[in-house]
Amino acid sequence: MKFSKKLASLSIAGAIVLSGCTTINPYTGEQQTSSVAKGSAIGAIGGAVLGAATSNDKGKGALIGALGGAAVGGGIGYYxxxxxxxxxxxxxxxxVSVTRSGNNITLNMPNAITFATNSSTLKPGADKVLSSVVLVVxxxxKTRINILGYxxxxxxxxxxKLLSDKRANAVGGYFLSHGTKYARLNEKGMGEANPIASNSTSKGRAENRRVEIVLTPM
Structure with a gap:
């Protein structure tokens, strides 16, 4: 009986959070559950377990814990x-492509925008793109800025490896010169690792020459 009540509390917690949390993605036009809703649901279930375990009134404790856990769990996702x-x-x-994986955001900046072949000097046109990123970050x-050169x-x-290091540092230098705090930056050259296309064609090689800016929660 006690086990059934706990299951009911968890079900209610998840339903409270997820109801009404589906939205329309403005880029794809598809219906989806937002990251904040998913994070809130996880937080709600965790909060419900804790609330039920620490309260004399198990049902009431689970509900209060669920709502508190939802607020914490959804915070990072919403941000x-x-x-x-x-x-x-x-x-x-x-x-520049923007890709989301969990709570990480990856900006893929191809060399056509950032650097000439065999160069680690930013192209004049890169300023417009990087200034847009700086404006947001x-x-x-509250995010760490991981800059990876490829x-x-x-x-x-x-x-x-040396060229990719220099390119990552050049992008990092741009962020620093435009007011980004050094403590937020992590720069690393990855060389020819992690190709996203075949190196057997010129088109594939062009895709592999890139800088990725990965934003992660601090």
Whole structure:
């Protein structure tokens, strides 16, 4: 009997959070459950368990715990949801892709925008794109900015690693020079690792030459 009541409390907690939390994705037009709703649901269930365990009134304790857990669980997801939406708005038509994985946001900046072949000097046109990113990350300052440089497999692995380091540092330097705090930055050259296309074609190699900016919760 006690087990059934606990299950009922958890079901109620999940239903409270998820009801009405499906939205229309403004980019795909598809119905979806937002990250904040998913995070809230997880927090709600955890809160319900804790509330039921620590309260004399198990049902009431589970409900209070669920609502408190939902607020905490949804906080990070909501923060990243809004940041993602602003980045998509700022970068629309720029050639930079925005990808969401859990609470991580990845900006893929191809070399066509950022660097010339064998160069670690930012192109003049990169300023417009990077300034749009800086505008958002300065507003949402509770995220870490991980800057990863990548090359294709042309040339030696050691040269490619050095070039990717310089490119990551150049992008990081741009953020620093525009008021981003050093403590938020993590720069790393990845060389020819993690290709996203085949290096056997010129088109594939061009796709692999890129800088990824990965925003993660601090």
């Amino acid at each position: 990243m949801d809004v940041q993602e939406a602003k980045l998509r708005q700022q970068l629309q038509g720029s050639g 300065k507003e949402y300052d 090359t294709d497999n042309t040339g030696s692995a050691s040269y490619n």
